[in-house]
Amino acid sequence: MELERLIAQMRRLALQAGARIMEIYQAEDFDVRAKSDDSPVTAADEAADALISAGLSQAFPDIPLITEEQAASHARTAQTFLIVDPLDGTKEFVQRRGDFTVNIAYVENGVPRLGVVYAPAKGRLFYTTADGRSVEETGPFGDEPGQVVPIGVNPIPDNRGLMVVASKSHRDAATDDYIARYAVRDMASAGSSLKFCLVATGEADLYPRLGRTMEWDTAAGDAVLRGAGGEVVRFDDHTPLAYGKPGFENPFFIAFAPGVLLVKA
Template identity: 40%
Template structure:
């Protein structure tokens, strides 16, 4: 495996991007609709600029950001190692006044997520981790190591904005489960912290939505799997950057 970037410097960069977001939040800002109907704000772009400047200084490899994702597959197919970033995950939550929006940065190697940072600026909390590395949470200058905790019946998280018929049918398999709705990649991190067990997602997501949270959860001993194959989510597989269905879990045995 290749060398990892300086973890502290990576965390500080993500936290600086978070401060850029909060500065925009303190004043009036414009919300623009993208071609796919999703919102984008000045906060998204401020964090994007911070990350695309700073990440190559940590590791001089390509950067794929949600706000600059029009990189042709002909070029991306030659990438064996790159940064994958969502400068503001949960823009709808940001616009609607919720606090569970995040900065997501992941290091991808050979299609596998190696390391990820999720920073929630309004919660003053940062998570970092990777499979075989471990996972940690920083809050108010306190750091603790994360390990998943499995409970039955499971504690299930679902997206605040997406609760479709397929998800509802899947939830019926767990009639005694507790259910909580929240936004962004915080859901992966809550499982990593031992506060939840399952997060199903059957509707479309993009690769930058999941990679950093997957790294944190895998570092804590959990998994993010495709429901039919049981394989972990992988990245930069082709021209499309859309994920298939997945389930984030404290233990895949819960799905059997």
């Protein structure tokens, strides 16, 4: 399989899904329902999922596909697969705060190798190239890639004056207590997988997540951060975050620029 063709399709589908999401986002009203786990779902989640799933299944029928909105796919077991969150940050979408993304990733042998993160309301598009680097494409976006800028993490020598980014909708006391163990220059809040991308571009240095996430929430952003020179590790033992776990649920984790000296959990 050609990785160039894979990332090109992932990029194209993310942009198409983002356009459909924005049509619904800009409507005067839309329905919000609760799934079995009480998380919200909208017509935008479902429309984006249908578009992406159909495109990936047609182009790459031999690669297992895991997607948040199709519960049957969560029972699959694989180490190499495509994984999709068609609308990451549904709460941000519902509250019209703009911090939502389309996430598509290719995981190979448990490692997120390729990823696309598209934030349509913010006009920001991040992805990995076939050779493993990460870029941000500047709009306007078309069928063919436009101008791209290589991105990379901050080369921080120690923990003096870190820029920390944390969840906008899932912030808790445990996260604040952990952040307080660092010398922090400033803090920002962001929704969805944008937090990984802010570390990848050097706009932030540290993103700890002490809460429940699923692999479709993290795989694309993880790939972008790794391609920019960053790391994502488990919170408990600082080993790399692995993918293809039963049920696709993540442990707590830390995403960071490698110059950050992590404190013990």
